[in-house]
Structures are given as structure tokens and as C-alpha cells.
Amino acid sequence: MYALEMKSITKEFPGVRALDRVTFSVKKGEIHALCGENGAGKSTLMKVLSGVYPDGTFTGDIIVNGRKQRFKSIKDSEKAGIAIIYQELALVKEMTVGENIFLGNEPKTFGVIDWDTLYLEARKWLKSVGLEINPETKVKNLGIGQQQLVEIVKALSKNSDIIILDEPTAALTEAEVSLLMEMLRQLRKRGVTCIYISHKLNEVMSLADSVTVLRDGKTVATHPIGELTEEKIISLMVGRTLTELFPYEPKQRGEKVLEVKNFSVYSPYQNKQVVRDVSFSLHKGEILGIAGLMGAGRTELFTSIFGAYEGKKQGEIRIDGRPVTIKTQRDAIESGIAYVSEDRKKYGLVLDMSVRKNATLAALDKMIRNGVIDEAAEVSTVNRFIEKLKVKTPGLEATVNNLSGGNQQKVVLSKWLMNEPKILILDEPTRGIDVGAKYEIYKLINELVRQGMAVVMISSELPEVLGMSDRILVMAEGRIVGELTHEEATQEKVMMYATGGGASGKTEAVLSI
Structure with missing residues (x-):
């Protein structure tokens, strides 16, 4: 019955x-x-x-x-x-x-x-x-x-x-x-x-x-x-067979675009280190995966690099070999960094605004003519990105809250790509997105990297990190405890580092395997 x-x-x-x-x-x-x-x-x-x-x-x-x-x-x-x-x-x-x-x-x-x-x-x-x-x-x-x-x-x-x-x-x-x-x-x-x-x-x-x-x-x-x-x-x-869920492409990485040296971050609520003396580099034309258990310090590290974390930080950041001081998100944007937040609805979008207005939020200065927003230029630019990213929307004036999760994520990506960043940080880029939309976003990431962009991918989905990254850094308790190439990385190796390589072995919240 x-x-x-x-x-x-x-x-x-x-x-x-x-x-x-x-x-x-x-x-x-x-x-x-x-x-x-x-x-x-x-x-x-x-x-x-x-x-x-x-x-x-x-x-x-x-x-x-x-x-x-x-x-x-x-x-x-x-x-x-x-x-x-x-x-x-x-x-x-x-x-x-x-x-x-x-x-x-x-x-x-x-x-x-x-x-x-x-x-x-x-x-x-x-x-x-x-x-x-x-x-x-x-x-x-x-x-x-x-x-x-x-x-x-x-x-x-x-x-x-x-x-x-x-x-x-x-x-x-x-x-x-x-x-x-x-x-x-x-x-x-x-x-x-x-x-x-x-x-x-x-x-x-x-x-x-x-x-x-x-x-x-x-x-x-x-x-x-x-x-x-x-x-x-x-x-x-x-409606088709995804013979390869993660369309990984071997790459010829370029010169260093980002260097982080002896970087530490402190909680804004107590004098506690959440990131401890971290050093790493990122190269032009590569995808750097960041793996680790929840609470490992991944988001705190990269929101601090982007100037969006409230706690104090210390250490050195170099872009294209030159030291930079990043105190605010505006500093980061002007230095060529873009950050796609893990919570697109809370931090990435203004839900009751249109697709057009959301897509140009981070690049309004490029749309201004004689002190006024040039709507024709804005519409033309947004249309180009909507077409490029294959965003499904009834129109540019549609409220972004009415789009599916995958299409909302593409609007967030459009917003940052309009600034033509050198470094794109993706924090949980496919969270809450269906498998078909994930595949489209992976292909887009590959295209951006082919064009020379450097991408950081923070993800709790271990198959995603393994499937898309050229290199993987594993974090535990605020430290980088392991580095693996695409060829040598396995679920077992990543989890070994995440749970034991310098960490205490706590596994209350684990990676999605």
C-alpha cells in the first residue's frame, strides 16, 4: 500500500x-x-x-x-x-x-x-x-x-x-x-x-x-x-555517465605566486593559537588541496591570509616574491587574492538582491564611469560571466535566493573572477551542491588554472581533495603535518597525517570519505 x-x-x-x-x-x-x-x-x-x-x-x-x-x-x-x-x-x-x-x-x-x-x-x-x-x-x-x-x-x-x-x-x-x-x-x-x-x-x-x-x-x-x-x-x-567524477588534469606549474612563512593565528576570544608557525608556498597554475579534520585550523589560516579573521596574526606573506601587509579584505583583494567562503549564503551573497548586483559586488570600481555605475557595462560584463560559467537563471534581475545551490555558487565565483585575481581560495567549494553541478565547477577550476591562476581548495570531502589537487597539505591542530603529491596521495595517508601526524588523534569530526 x-x-x-x-x-x-x-x-x-x-x-x-x-x-x-x-x-x-x-x-x-x-x-x-x-x-x-x-x-x-x-x-x-x-x-x-x-x-x-x-x-x-x-x-x-x-x-x-x-x-x-x-x-x-x-x-x-x-x-x-x-x-x-x-x-x-x-x-x-x-x-x-x-x-x-x-x-x-x-x-x-x-x-x-x-x-x-x-x-x-x-x-x-x-x-x-x-x-x-x-x-x-x-x-x-x-x-x-x-x-x-x-x-x-x-x-x-x-x-x-x-x-x-x-x-x-x-x-x-x-x-x-x-x-x-x-x-x-x-x-x-x-x-x-x-x-x-x-x-x-x-x-x-x-x-x-x-x-x-x-x-x-x-x-x-x-x-x-x-x-x-x-x-x-x-x-x-x-542524463549522462560521469566516467570521471574528478576531471584531474596534470599541469606544468609555474613560479611561486604566494609564500607564507612562520604564520601563526590567535583566537579572537582567548589567547590561544589556532594556527601554529605554518609555512607553505603556492605556485601559478596549480591546485593546492588543504585537508584535515574539522578544527584543524584550515579556515582560520586562510581567512587570516585574506584579512577576514578577527584574531591577531603574525608571520610573513609574500606575493610574487614581494612582502605584503594584509590587514583587511580590501588589502587582500588589491594584492590579487579572492576568497570563496564555505558559507555562501551568509558571507558570499546578499540573498534578496539580484544576480546582477551580487555578481558585481567585489568589482564595482570597474563599473563606475564619472562617479556613477555604468549599468550598460555592468549588464554586459555580468552576461559574459553568466554565459561563461553556465549559470542557470531566469534573468540578471532574478533574486539570487531563488537559484539552486550550484548556481548560487557560480554567482559567487563570478563575483570574484571579475577582479581577475592571481590567487583563488575556495573553502568547501561544492558543499551542498549536487554531483552534476560539482562536475561543472571542477571543470571551471581546471580552466582557471590552465589560464595561470593559482587555486587553494579547502575541503572536508577527501575524494574531492584527492581527485582535484596537484599537491595536498594536511593540517592537524593548527599545523601542517604532511605534504603529498597527487600521485602519492591516498585516503589512508591523508588520514594518517590528519589523525596522528602531529595531532592528538581526536576524531570526533572526520572527513567525508
């Missing part, structure tokens, strides 16, 4: 058909993965299902447990037993776990919240899924992984029997991912139906019972997991 059937769902936005007669059926009590590139229609389909896009704004039928539904709001969807848990959690951080679980559904006696009952019931729900958390703990004091699990408990407390999880492990450590997966397996045994949206195909392969793939707003295929491999899913997602 199907817990959910969505038949011939079509949803249009001005100038764009986001869903084109999509069919999606999920059996009762299964974990059903929904896969597809960014922009394939996954989130739009789930917003239709959860009532974010109400009945009348789309065509097609939604059938839940055999009954046809017409959701006018999110509340209607919740009443039908559907709960959606987004990547950006919807918990109130200053409230307790118990208050969050029953927010809007608090048990009351004579119109007054019964706190004893609320916390008693919260303890029961937490215990039912094996969570050892005091319900009177404030949510802000929990880790992201525990917060994610509290969201699931909140959904269950509303008697939801269909739970949608949208990229649930994006911010979780490996231990937290294991805990979440075990909870989902337990829920499956209890008959709860889960729709699991993820770019991480290793998770899909180990967890899902069935997989549906969307591409360009259409249903491509639905298969039992036993009929699939990661390669087959990728092929269905992108």
Missing part, C-alpha cells in the same frame, strides 16, 4: 516550469530517497506536498493513505500526518527542548500550559527514539546533530507518519550521521514513512529502500535500491 501518491504534479513560476507532470509514489513504512541535481525540482515538489505551495497554485493530485488531499496551508498538511524538516532547522534556540517539541501544541489545563505534563510527555517522546536529552535543556546548548533529532521528535509528537528530511546530514559529524540513520531505521520498523533528500549517495545507498530521480522538473525513474549503484543514480541525475 502506498502512504503517498503524487500524480501528474505541475508547478509553474513566471517563465519557468519547475515541475512537469511529476509522479512520485512512496510505500508505507519505507525510506524513499529523492535524488536529483540542484534545480531538478525536489524542493518544489516537497513544498507542494507540505502545503507551502497551496492547492490551486499547481495542478495534479496528492493522495495520502488512499485519500485525495487538498492542502490550503502547512497546517492542513500536518493534519494529514506530513512533517518536513528543512536543512535550516526551525527550532527556537532560546527555548527548551520540551517547549520546542510542543510549540503551538502545548498541553493545557483550564487554558494554562501544564508544564509538568509537557516535560513528562517530552521525556517519553525522547526516550521512544533513544535520545538521552533533558527536555529542560535549552536548544542553543545542543549540538547541531542533537537539534536535528529534536526536530524529528517534534514531528513525531504531532503524530506524523510521513516525515520529509531535506539534506539532513549537511552539517552533521560522522557520529551524528550514524545516530540519525539508526533513528530512521528504528522509525521504519515502527511503520513511519521517510522521504530522504540528499546529495550524499553513499548515505542513500546504505539507508534507502527505494530511489526516485528527478531531472529538469520531470520524473526520470523509480527503482528499488537493490537495482542501483551510485554510478547508476548519477547517470540518471545528470
Whole structure:
């Protein structure tokens, strides 16, 4: 029996058909993965299902447990037993776990919240899924992984029997991912139906019972997991076989463009070294991979070099052999350095501004004529980069928040490439991006390096570092503890350095292998 059937769902936005007669059926009590590139229609389909896009704004039928539904709001969807848990959690951080679980559904006696009952019931729900958390703990004091699990408990407390999880492990450590997966397996045994949206195909392969793939707003295929491999899913997602996920190209590296000597960085909150006496060089026309466990000091090192870290620093930076002083980001930009942040939404983009305005943010001085922005020059320049980077957007005036993650990342890259930097620092460049968009970004990076740019790639995805880098520096506890060439680097060698080569061996948060 199907817990959910969505038949011939079509949803249009001005100038764009986001869903084109999509069919999606999920059996009762299964974990059903929904896969597809960014922009394939996954989130739009789930917003239709959860009532974010109400009945009348789309065509097609939604059938839940055999009954046809017409959701006018999110509340209607919740009443039908559907709960959606987004990547950006919807918990109130200053409230307790118990208050969050029953927010809007608090048990009351004579119109007054019964706190004893609320916390008693919260303890029961937490215990039912094996969570050892005091319900009177404030949510802000929990880790992201525990917060994610509290969201699931909140959904269950509303008697939801269909739970949608949208990229649930994006911010979780490996231990937290294991805990979440075990909870989902337990829920499956209890008959709860889960729709699991993820770019991480290793998770899909180990967890899902069935997989549906969307591409360009259409249903491509639905298969039992036993009929699939990661390669087959990728092929269905992108419409072609990616014979080489990482298009590595051997390079003839040029002269040194960046030298960092005896560089140390201190935490802005306490007099603690987070980067310790680091020295390294970067050459023109090479990709330098930076690997290490979370907390190894990778981001602190390179945000300091870029002038964007608040803590004090000491050491020497040379560009093209000349010493430079970088106190601010403007100093770094003028020295030929660009930095693509790991959090593009927080640091890389102004989400409610247009594609055009975001793309020119770092290069406005190049667009000014007689003290005024030359809009014709701006439009012409942005169009050139949009075409070059193959950004999918309805137009230059489209709000960047409405683009897929991969296309948002390309807008960030456009912003920095307009400055024609010598050195491009990429911090987690493909985080939250689907495999097809990753491949396009890798090809773009290769093209930039062929043109002589020097690229630093900081990544927690070890296959990405191994697959794209000419050299790899491994960091642990603020130090560089190993250097490997592309040919000699293996997962085992990198992890040996990351966990033991000068480090304490702590592995609470590990690289995605």
C-alpha cells in the first residue's frame, strides 16, 4: 500500500516550469530517497506536498493513505500526518527542548500550559527514539546533530507518519550521521514513512529502500535500491555517465605566486593559537588541496591570509616574491587574492538582491564611469560571466535566493573572477551542491588554472581533495603535518597525517570519505 501518491504534479513560476507532470509514489513504512541535481525540482515538489505551495497554485493530485488531499496551508498538511524538516532547522534556540517539541501544541489545563505534563510527555517522546536529552535543556546548548533529532521528535509528537528530511546530514559529524540513520531505521520498523533528500549517495545507498530521480522538473525513474549503484543514480541525475567524477588534469606549474612563512593565528576570544608557525608556498597554475579534520585550523589560516579573521596574526606573506601587509579584505583583494567562503549564503551573497548586483559586488570600481555605475557595462560584463560559467537563471534581475545551490555558487565565483585575481581560495567549494553541478565547477577550476591562476581548495570531502589537487597539505591542530603529491596521495595517508601526524588523534569530526 502506498502512504503517498503524487500524480501528474505541475508547478509553474513566471517563465519557468519547475515541475512537469511529476509522479512520485512512496510505500508505507519505507525510506524513499529523492535524488536529483540542484534545480531538478525536489524542493518544489516537497513544498507542494507540505502545503507551502497551496492547492490551486499547481495542478495534479496528492493522495495520502488512499485519500485525495487538498492542502490550503502547512497546517492542513500536518493534519494529514506530513512533517518536513528543512536543512535550516526551525527550532527556537532560546527555548527548551520540551517547549520546542510542543510549540503551538502545548498541553493545557483550564487554558494554562501544564508544564509538568509537557516535560513528562517530552521525556517519553525522547526516550521512544533513544535520545538521552533533558527536555529542560535549552536548544542553543545542543549540538547541531542533537537539534536535528529534536526536530524529528517534534514531528513525531504531532503524530506524523510521513516525515520529509531535506539534506539532513549537511552539517552533521560522522557520529551524528550514524545516530540519525539508526533513528530512521528504528522509525521504519515502527511503520513511519521517510522521504530522504540528499546529495550524499553513499548515505542513500546504505539507508534507502527505494530511489526516485528527478531531472529538469520531470520524473526520470523509480527503482528499488537493490537495482542501483551510485554510478547508476548519477547517470540518471545528470542524463549522462560521469566516467570521471574528478576531471584531474596534470599541469606544468609555474613560479611561486604566494609564500607564507612562520604564520601563526590567535583566537579572537582567548589567547590561544589556532594556527601554529605554518609555512607553505603556492605556485601559478596549480591546485593546492588543504585537508584535515574539522578544527584543524584550515579556515582560520586562510581567512587570516585574506584579512577576514578577527584574531591577531603574525608571520610573513609574500606575493610574487614581494612582502605584503594584509590587514583587511580590501588589502587582500588589491594584492590579487579572492576568497570563496564555505558559507555562501551568509558571507558570499546578499540573498534578496539580484544576480546582477551580487555578481558585481567585489568589482564595482570597474563599473563606475564619472562617479556613477555604468549599468550598460555592468549588464554586459555580468552576461559574459553568466554565459561563461553556465549559470542557470531566469534573468540578471532574478533574486539570487531563488537559484539552486550550484548556481548560487557560480554567482559567487563570478563575483570574484571579475577582479581577475592571481590567487583563488575556495573553502568547501561544492558543499551542498549536487554531483552534476560539482562536475561543472571542477571543470571551471581546471580552466582557471590552465589560464595561470593559482587555486587553494579547502575541503572536508577527501575524494574531492584527492581527485582535484596537484599537491595536498594536511593540517592537524593548527599545523601542517604532511605534504603529498597527487600521485602519492591516498585516503589512508591523508588520514594518517590528519589523525596522528602531529595531532592528538581526536576524531570526533572526520572527513567525508
